[in-house]
Amino acid sequence: MWGSEVIDREIAGLVDRSVAEDGLVVVLTGAGVSAESGIPTFRGPEGYWTVGSAVHTPQEIATAAMFARAPEAVWGWYLFRLGVVREAEPNAAHRAIAELDATLSDRFVLITQNVDGLHQRAGSTPGRTYEIHGSLGRMRCSEPCQRELLPLPDEIPAKDRDEALTDHERQLLTCPRCGAWTRPHVLWFDEAYDEAWFRLDSSLDAAGRASLVVTVGTSGATNLPNLVVQQVVRSGGALLDVNPEDNPFGDLARRVERGAAIRAPASQAVPELADRIAVAASAPR
Numbered sequence: 115m116w117g118s119e120v121i122d123r124e125i126a127g128l129v130d131r132s133v134a135e136d137g138l139v140v141v142l143t144g145a146g147v148s149a150e151s152g153i154p155t156f157r158g159p160e161g162y163w164t165v166g167s168a169v170h171t172p173q174e175i176a177t178a179a180m181f182a183r184a185p186e187a188v189w190g191w192y193l194f195r196l197g198v199v200r201e202a203e204p205n206a207a208h209r210a211i212a213e214l215d216a217t218l219s220d221r222f223v224l225i226t227q228n229v230d231g232l233h234q235r236a237g238s239t240p241g242r243t244y245e246i247h248g249s250l251g252r253m254r255c256s257e258p259c260q261r262e263l264l265p266l267p268d269e270i271p272a273k274d275r276d277e278a279l280t281d282h283e284r285q286l287l288t289c290p291r292c293g294a295w296t297r298p299h300v301l302w303f304d305e306a307y308d309e310a311w312f313r314l315d316s317s318l319d320a321a322g323r324a325s326l327v328v329t330v331g332t333s334g335a336t337n338l339p340n341l342v343v344q345q346v347v348r349s350g351g352a353l354l355d356v357n358p359e360d361n362p363f364g365d366l367a368r369r370v371e372r373g374a375a376i377r378a379p380a381s382q383a384v385p386e387l388a389d390r391i392a393v394a395a396s397a398p399r
Contacts, residue, residue: 120376120378120382120383120386120387121386121387121390124374125354125374125376125387125390126390128352128354128372128373128374129326129352129354129387129390129391129394130390130394130397131352132325132326132351132352132372133325133326133391133394133395134394134397135325136221136325137221137323137324137325137326137351138221138222138223138320138323138324138325138326139214139218139221139222139223139324139325139326139327139328139391139395140222140223140224140225140320140321140324140326140327140328140342140346141211141214141222141223141224141225141327141328141330142225142226142227142327142328142329142330142332142339142342142343143207143211143224143225143226143227143228143233143329143330143331143332143380144226144227144228144329144330144331144332144333144339145227145228145331145332146330146331146332146357146358146380147205147207147208147228147232147330147331147380147384148202148228148230148232148331149331150205150207150331150379150380150381151202151203151204151205151208151230151232152198152201152202153198153199153202153230153232154198173303175187175188175191176188176191176300176302176303177302177303177304178302178304178305179304181256181295181297181302185256185295185297186278186279186284188297188298189279189287189295189298190273190277190278190279192250192298192300193270193271193272193273194272194273194274194275195250196250196266196270196272196273197271197272197273197274198272199230199231199232199250200272202230202232203232203235204232204233204235204236205232205380205381206381206382206384206385207330207331207380207381207383207384207385208232208233208235208236208238209236209237209385210384210385210387210388210389211224211233211236211238211330211384211388212233212236212237212238213237213388213392214388214391214392215237215238215239215242215243216237216239217392217395217396218391218392218395220242221395222242223242223244223320223324224238224242224243224244225244225246225313225317225320225339225342226243226244226245226246226247227246227247227332227336227339228245228247229245229247229248229249229250229300230250231249231250231251244313244316244317244320245312245313246301246307246312246313246314246317246338246339247300247301247312247336248298248299248300248301248311248312249299249300250266250298250300251265251266252264252265252266252298252299253265253266253287253296253297253298253299254296254297254299255289255291255292255294255296255297256289256294256295256296256297257289257292257294259289259291259292259294260289260291261310263299264290264296267286269282269283269286270283270286270287271283299311307337307338312338314338317338317341317342318341318342318345320342321341321342321343321345321346321349322345322349324346324349324351325351325352326346326351326352326353326354326391327342327343327346327351327352327353327354328354328355328356328384328387328391329343329353329354329355329356329357329363329367330356330357330380330383330384331356331357331380332357332361332363333357333359333361333362333363334361334362334363343363343366347366347370347372347373350372351372352372352373353366353367353370353372353373353374354367354373354374354375354376354387355367355373355374355375355376356376356378356380356383356384356387357375357376357377358377358378358379359377360377363375364377
């Protein structure tokens with residue numbers, strides 16, 4: 115392991131020391147992990163969408179304001195994304211994180227910005243997986259008349275671009291209690307994190323109890339991931355950033371005393387890093 119391009123002696127020592135402190139190990143994942151399974155971020159050209167005669171960016175489509183104006187168009191965009199997600203498979207990073215979850219049990223928390231469900235398909239424990247941006251596989255009443263999350267019906271197909279919903283699909287996308295539109299269970303750009311839907315308090319609590327946070331494939335472009343990382347560092351925990359590109363979390367990891375940046379793809383770096391964390395967790399104290 116010492117000779118690998120991912121885990122050098124310095125990083126291994128940082129892992130060993132932080133895991134020996136008995137705090138939580140928190141893994142924070144972003145779009146870079148899913149990109150290695152072939153899922154684009156949808157913030158680029160892939161996500162542009164036509165509503166009426168106008169073409170909108172993903173940042174305009176994925177909003178409560180747009181849903182209020184054009185719910186069917188917004189649902190069409192999400193069902194188009196669903197088709198891409200259904201074709202994807204968990205990669206080596208997803209599987210390694212799930213194995214680490216099983217090994218560390220209550221010492222582990224996964225915080226993910228991804229809405230594709232690949233972590234759960236790889237075997238991550240739902241109770242220790244905080245989907246802070248929601249899930250494409252679930253929906254809820256848009257009013258809301260209830261707090262229950264509903265599974266997206268299996269009968270709902272993925273949609274091609276510009277393919278309209280059928281009457282039957284519209285019916286399946288209405289709330290069974292009040293008859294209003296359901297909405298995708300995702301955090302939109304004009305909405306705020308909360309505990310009930312997006313595990314705000316739970317994520318910050320985990321950060322406060324963590325001795326190590328590993329950020330994987332995320333640039334820290336949204337608020338809660340930044341708060342999590344800042345809380346861990348402020349509490350004296352270690353920060354490891356895994357990303358093939360430079361990013362704010364990697365820059366921070368290089369500046370803090372207990373930090374390191376690993377410039378490698380998630381599917382290469384995470385399995386090796388997870389193995390080292392598991393070995394450190396099983397070492398005699």
